[in-house]
Amino acid sequence: MSTVEEHAVLGTPPVGPSAWPQARETARRAGLRPLPPQPVDLAEALGHTLAEPLAALTDLPAFDTSAMDGWAVAGPGPWRVAGRLLAGRPAGSALDDGAAVEIATGAQLPPGATAVLRREHGELSGALLHDRGPAPLTTGQDVRPRAQECRRGEALLPAGTPVGPAVLGLAAACGHDRLGVRRRPVVELLVLGDELLESGLPRPGLVRDALGPLLPPWLRAAGAEIAGVRAVRDDFGLLRDAVRHSTADVVVSTGGTAAGPVDFLHRALAEAGARLLVDGVAVRPGHPMLLAELPGDRHLVGLPGNPLAAVAGTVTLALPLLHALAGRVTEEPDLAPAAVDLPGHPADTRLLPVRRTARGAVPLAFDGPAMLRGLARADALAVVPPGGVAAGAALELLEAP
Ligand SMILES: Nc1nc2c(c(=O)[nH]1)N[C@H]1C(S)=C(S)[C@@H](COP(=O)(O)OP(=O)(O)OC[C@H]3O[C@@H](n4cnc5c(N)ncnc54)[C@H](O)[C@@H]3O)O[C@H]1N2
Numbered sequence: 001m002s003t004v005e006e007h008a009v010l011g012t013p014p015v016g017p018s019a020w021p022q023a024r025e026t027a028r029r030a031g032l033r034p035l036p037p038q039p040v041d042l043a044e045a046l047g048h049t050l051a052e053p054l055a056a057l058t059d060l061p062a063f064d065t066s067a068m069d070g071w072a073v074a075g076p077g078p079w080r081v082a083g084r085l086l087a088g089r090p091a092g093s094a095l096d097d098g099a100a101v102e103i104a105t106g107a108q109l110p111p112g113a114t115a116v117l118r119r120e121h122g123e124l125s126g127a128l129l130h131d132r133g134p135a136p137l138t139t140g141q142d143v144r145p146r147a148q149e150c151r152r153g154e155a156l157l158p159a160g161t162p163v164g165p166a167v168l169g170l171a172a173a174c175g176h177d178r179l180g181v182r183r184r185p186v187v188e189l190l191v192l193g194d195e196l197l198e199s200g201l202p203r204p205g206l207v208r209d210a211l212g213p214l215l216p217p218w219l220r221a222a223g224a225e226i227a228g229v230r231a232v233r234d235d236f237g238l239l240r241d242a243v244r245h246s247t248a249d250v251v252v253s254t255g256g257t258a259a260g261p262v263d264f265l266h267r268a269l270a271e272a273g274a275r276l277l278v279d280g281v282a283v284r285p286g287h288p289m290l291l292a293e294l295p296g297d298r299h300l301v302g303l304p305g306n307p308l309a310a311v312a313g314t315v316t317l318a319l320p321l322l323h324a325l326a327g328r329v330t331e332e333p334d335l336a337p338a339a340v341d342l343p344g345h346p347a348d349t350r351l352l353p354v355r356r357t358a359r360g361a362v363p364l365a366f367d368g369p370a371m372l373r374g375l376a377r378a379d380a381l382a383v384v385p386p387g388g389v390a391a392g393a394a395l396e397l398l399e400a401p
């Protein structure tokens with residue numbers, strides 16, 4: 001079927017290649033109906049996105065706390081020492097001026113205490129404690145006062161924040177057992193190609209599938225739940241049915257985007273009742289990438305088969321779509337100067353694997369569309385606009401896998 005006939009089946013005019021910034025924006029907008037919120041246990045929340053601001057359920061610290069091992073003291077010294085306070089116990093009775101109590105880091109300060117004298121700054125003569133520190137003890141020294149970090153009810157993080165390990169720690173510290181997060185977008189990965197091996201050495205005509213291992217952990221980190229990874233043979237009916245019957249929010253396919261004798265993706269999309277939102281992008285590598293809306297409020301991202309081209313398709317279409325579906329906040333662009341002149345394509349955007357150095361972003365060798373050697377050493381993909389950039393100019397950097 002020709003491209004024109006395909007679009008006749010789809011009932012829409014041909015889309016034609018999109019400029020790279022527009023393609024990325026189209027993908028983001030396609031996901032702007034974030035999935036519904038749901039409460040999950042803290043232990044399940046990693047990788048989700050906050051559906052509501054994270055509010056402190058308590059002051060932090062929740063009580064005046066000793067920041068050092070030593071003595072809680074009241075008023076000016078010397079002090080009479082009476083007793084000991086360990087972390088995990090309530091503070092007990094108040095200290096009068098001139099009194100001290102031995103205290104551990106993290107223990108609740110007794111009422112009346114005005115400072116903590118560090119163990120290494122105190123000297124005991126009998127029951128009398130003297131300050132031998134380098135400077136006189138000041139009021140509040142080495143005390144973490146109640147609510148120093150936040151007050152109960154204060155919003156600590158906005159809705160749309162990805163839940164990483166630090167967010168889990170903060171949520172626990174301020175009293176949460178469960179978090180309100182968005183349901184993760186469910187992704188099914190279809191890896192197309194009869195030439196792909198899942199194990200062993202490449203042999204004549206056969207290559208290892210590099211994208212089955214590369215994409216799922218990356219998409220998971222972008223907030224997706226991977227429902228499955230399926231190898232699909234170069235068979236039109238199999239591909240059409242795989243697309244038609246997938247229940248995933250987002251089907252991500254690799255290969256089959258171009259015009260080869262077994263590149264069936266466009267035809268399969270047409271028969272599955274899809275509407276193309278992006279059909280080719282003015283970007284190198286990766287120009288045959290596509291994005292389609294499937295019946296039932298689902299999407300398909302078609303990544304080209306060449307591995308670095310598939311990575312370009314992921315940053316351009318898959319990640320913006322998944323981030324929007326997961327309700328993630330849009331990050332400010334990450335900018336760095338180009339360390340050297342970076343020649344551009346006359347009309348298309350280039351996406352280049354780069355390393356961040358003190359001189360700026362340095363391009364890496366082995367950046368051909370079929371290669372992953374440069375990418376595996378990269379910190380980021382640099383966006384080189386048509387025409388290129390001169391050394392020192394600001395470059396946008398995108399997350400590399
Ligand atoms: N006549 C034209 N031919 C091609 C064009 C074009 O414009 N006109 N575009 C080229 C570009 S650019 C790309 S990128 C590829 C895209 O091809 P497909 O998406 O149809 O992918 P395949 O043909 O299935 O495979 C291309 C290449 O990638 C290898 N491959 C595929 N999947 C994997 C995988 N999972 N792991 C590792 N390698 C994979 C495959 O063996 C092929 O070598 O089309 C060009 N052709």
Ligand code: MOO
Binds near residue numbers: 309
């Ligand atoms: O998308 Mo292709 O990578 O330019 O080979």
